[in-house]
Amino acid sequence: MTIISNQKVDMVKQPPHYQFGIFTANVIIEVVGKTYKSASVFYHVGNALKYLMRAPRKNGLEDLKKARESIEMAIKVWDEGNAQQTEI
Numbered sequence: 200m201t202i203i204s205n206q207k208v209d210m211v212k213q214p215p216h217y218q219f220g221i222f223t224a225n226v227i228i229e230v231v232g233k234t235y236k237s238a239s240v241f242y243h244v245g246n247a248l249k250y251l252m253r254a255p256r257k258n259g260l261e262d263l264k265k266a267r268e269s270i271e272m273a274i275k276v277w278d279e280g281n282a283q284q285t286e287i
Contacts, residue, residue: 224252243273 254262
């Protein structure tokens with residue numbers, strides 16, 4: 200447990216870099232995940248979302264680079280035809 204501004208923060212269950220008002224990063228990722236037909240593509244998209252959301256609060260540029268890698272992997276999986284996605 201870490202104390203921030205006289206409030207106890209559980210860095211395992213609810214780290215502040217994954218909190219966005221009443222939403223948590225995992226809830227946002229789950230909602231987006233329901234729009235993907237391919238678990239393989241979404242795995243990488245979900246990771247990218249995680250890194251994008253936490254970047255300004257945790258590892259900055261490093262997280263943005265990790266997000267880019269995850270997006271590139273999602274594109275690769277999609278392009279290889281391993282994903283049964285419909286182009287919009």
